[in-house]
Amino acid sequence: MADWTLPNEVTIWEVLPRDGFQMESDWIPTEEKIRIIRHLAQTGIKHIEATSFVHPRAIPQLKDAESVIKGVQDLNNITFRALVPNLKGAERAIDAGVRKLKLLLSSTDSHSLNNSNSTVKEAQEKLLPIVDFATTKNVEVSGSLTVAFGCPYEGEVPVDKIIPLIERYNEMGIKEVSLADTTGMGNPIQVYEVLGKLRKTFPDSMFTLHLHNTRGMAFANALAGLSQGVTSFDSSTAGLGGCPYAPNAAGNIATEDLVHGFHEMNIQTGIDVDKLVDAASGVAKTFGHDGGSFVLKAGQNKDLHVKPKRQKKMG
Amino acid sequence: MADWTLPNEVTIWEVLPRDGFQMESDWIPTEEKIRIIRHLAQTGIKHIEATSFVHPRAIPQLKDAESVIKGVQDLNNITFRALVPNLKGAERAIDAGVRKLKLLLSSTDSHSLNNSNSTVKEAQEKLLPIVDFATTKNVEVSGSLTVAFGCPYEGEVPVDKIIPLIERYNEMGIKEVSLADTTGMGNPIQVYEVLGKLRKTFPDSMFTLHLHNTRGMAFANALAGLSQGVTSFDSSTAGLGGCPYAPNAAGNIATEDLVHGFHEMNIQTGIDVDKLVDAASGVAKTFGHDGGSFVLKAGQNKDLHVKPKRQKKMG
Numbered sequence: 178m179a180d181w182t183l184p185n186e187v188t189i190w191e192v193l194p195r196d197g198f199q200m201e202s203d204w205i206p207t208e209e210k211i212r213i214i215r216h217l218a219q220t221g222i223k224h225i226e227a228t229s230f231v232h233p234r235a236i237p238q239l240k241d242a243e244s245v246i247k248g249v250q251d252l253n254n255i256t257f258r259a260l261v262p263n264l265k266g267a268e269r270a271i272d273a274g275v276r277k278l279k280l281l282l283s284s285t286d287s288h289s290l291n292n293s294n295s296t297v298k299e300a301q302e303k304l305l306p307i308v309d310f311a312t313t314k315n316v317e318v319s320g321s322l323t324v325a326f327g328c329p330y331e332g333e334v335p336v337d338k339i340i341p342l343i344e345r346y347n348e349m350g351i352k353e354v355s356l357a358d359t360t361g362m363g364n365p366i367q368v369y370e371v372l373g374k375l376r377k378t379f380p381d382s383m384f385t386l387h388l389h390n391t392r393g394m395a396f397a398n399a400l401a402g403l404s405q406g407v408t409s410f411d412s413s414t415a416g417l418g419g420c421p422y423a424p425n426a427a428g429n430i431a432t433e434d435l436v437h438g439f440h441e442m443n444i445q446t447g448i449d450v451d452k453l454v455d456a457a458s459g460v461a462k463t464f465g466h467d468g469g470s471f472v473l474k475a476g477q478n479k480d481l482h483v484k485p486k487r488q489k490k491m492g
Numbered sequence: 493m494a495d496w497t498l499p500n501e502v503t504i505w506e507v508l509p510r511d512g513f514q515m516e517s518d519w520i521p522t523e524e525k526i527r528i529i530r531h532l533a534q535t536g537i538k539h540i541e542a543t544s545f546v547h548p549r550a551i552p553q554l555k556d557a558e559s560v561i562k563g564v565q566d567l568n569n570i571t572f573r574a575l576v577p578n579l580k581g582a583e584r585a586i587d588a589g590v591r592k593l594k595l596l597l598s599s600t601d602s603h604s605l606n607n608s609n610s611t612v613k614e615a616q617e618k619l620l621p622i623v624d625f626a627t628t629k630n631v632e633v634s635g636s637l638t639v640a641f642g643c644p645y646e647g648e649v650p651v652d653k654i655i656p657l658i659e660r661y662n663e664m665g666i667k668e669v670s671l672a673d674t675t676g677m678g679n680p681i682q683v684y685e686v687l688g689k690l691r692k693t694f695p696d697s698m699f700t701l702h703l704h705n706t707r708g709m710a711f712a713n714a715l716a717g718l719s720q721g722v723t724s725f726d727s728s729t730a731g732l733g734g735c736p737y738a739p740n741a742a743g744n745i746a747t748e749d750l751v752h753g754f755h756e757m758n759i760q761t762g763i764d765v766d767k768l769v770d771a772a773s774g775v776a777k778t779f780g781h782d783g784g785s786f787v788l789k790a791g792q793n794k795d796l797h798v799k800p801k802r803q804k805k806m807g
Contacts, residue, residue, distance in 0.1 A: 396711065
């Protein structure tokens with residue numbers, strides 16, 4: 178390619194409080210969740226997926242969704258969204274004061290059956306009542322497609338399977354969709370081609386990339402997205418999150434890695450990397466592990482060593 | 493960018509036996525080194541950096557360089573090269589039967605002083621006698637530039653600092669240069685711009701990218717190199733290798749991650765990923781750790797799970 182023009186500025190959606198927390202097996206006290214979200218809000222992060230209003234039996238870790246939202250609702254400079262798997266969740270979220278919902282839809286029947294015991298078509302039918310309800314409450318709704326680039330049961334997901342799903346979101350008035358590479362199977366050429374086709378087919382839609390670093394390609398996939406004009410990315414501080422299909426593998430792309438890399442490329446995020454690394458370091462300490470953060474281990478590029486002097490030859 | 497044309501085929505230079513082994517503190521018996529190289533040679537890998545003829549006091553782990561070369565010299569289908577830091581090393585390597593040398597040069601004075609107690613200019617002056625000697629012996633010589641994209645002492649390395657170094661290599665008749673992101677400070681836009689400028693300035697030169705995943709950008713940097721027509725990559729099986737500046741950080745990009753990702757992008761390497769993963773897994777077991785391999789932890793994309801069936805609702 179002759180030139181490589183990338184956006185100057187992007188939006189980071191911090192998903193640690195949902196994607197990260199839900200993968201932790203030990204109970205995280207509500208006040209700890211609130212403390213971490215408040216810490217993240219001090220780094221310059223302006224968009225946070227705060228929790229999921231899922232049935233407490235499905236994900237006990239997030240059973241305190243209402244209390245978490247209550248504990249951060251004074252942070253007026255942050256746009257919060259919450260994941261809602263069904264109408265009941267949407268009702269709970271809106272009751273709790275959430276002003277932006279994210280819907281959940283799998284891209285393949287296999288993954289959908291595994292996650293919600295319904296085909297994609299059946300799951301789609303349950304979305305409209307949520308949208309209708311949110312509309313009456315004047316609450317914003319965004320969409321998501323999990324396993325959008327590859328499915329752990331079905332392999333590569335062709336873009337022709339994705340297009341009708343975005344089309345349906347469009348028909349419901351949903352213009353913002355997070356495309357999730359849930360198990361890190363996407364490669365940058367695929368991401369480039371899929372996003373190219375989607376942006377051409379749906380010029381009014383806003384696509385977010387939700388990348389996992391399962392096979393080491395998350396940053397390259399972000400680059401491919403940027404190359405198609407994508408300006409919105411989901412990421413998780415300390416890289417926490419991941420998927421049950423590869424329990425020891427790397428999780429979500431770490432916010433500090435994404436932001437550090439973007440800043441090196443002169444792409445602005447509005448986030449202070451020093452403060453973010455500080456928050457990430459605290460999170461990794463709190464949970465006793467990270468999910469595959471590079472900057473936490475290696476430091477930032479700017480963390481230089483003291484220049485060596487010439488050694489005198491001995492003897 | 494409108495189109496994204498990448499090469500269909502690339503060459504992988506396996507550097508585990510040099511870059512990886514030299515970072516291991518426990519002694520690796522010579523026969524073990526030979527066994528691993530022979531195993532790698534069965535995966536379809538055709539280019540191996542087998543060892544370094546460095547002073548035994550500097551890197552005791554590689555003091556058996558002659559014996560290692562002797563133990564693999566019957567592998568006629570493999571092109572071997574050895575790193576030589578000085579004339580003495582070159583003499584030893586050629587005596588041992590090595591037919592391709594790789595020279596070592598830092599891109600910055602600070603790194604050069606730290607590694608060889610000489611400035612870049614002083615180090616350069618020591619290269620010509622090696623080239624002259626190799627030429628009389630009809631042995632091929634390639635070059636390398638370490639910290640070519642970022643220096644842990646000096647920060648970003650501007651391309652204007654690199655150009656005269658390639659120029660000097662050119663004057664000495666060396667057309668093949670491995671550009672090393674030794675401490676993983678490069679970002680893909682930088683790699684794209686630097687390679688673009690270098691390929692334009694030195695159209696007859698052959699550049700190899702030697703990438704470390706220290707800050708999670710190695711695969712993206714490979715993608716940037718591919719986008720500039722780079723078709724040669726150094727990588728280390730199991731990701732072993734790394735740098736003393738960030739001891740716990742990820743090492744060289746893992747050969748299995750690079751090859752798996754390239755194959756997903758329809759870029760051929762001639763390597764059998766199953767056999768390579770098997771070799772990588774053995775290497776990680778032998779040394780009790782890997783250097784940040786993703787495919788070893790997560791499996792390949794093709795390793796699918798059994799499709800779920802619909803669950804009957806319980807009454």
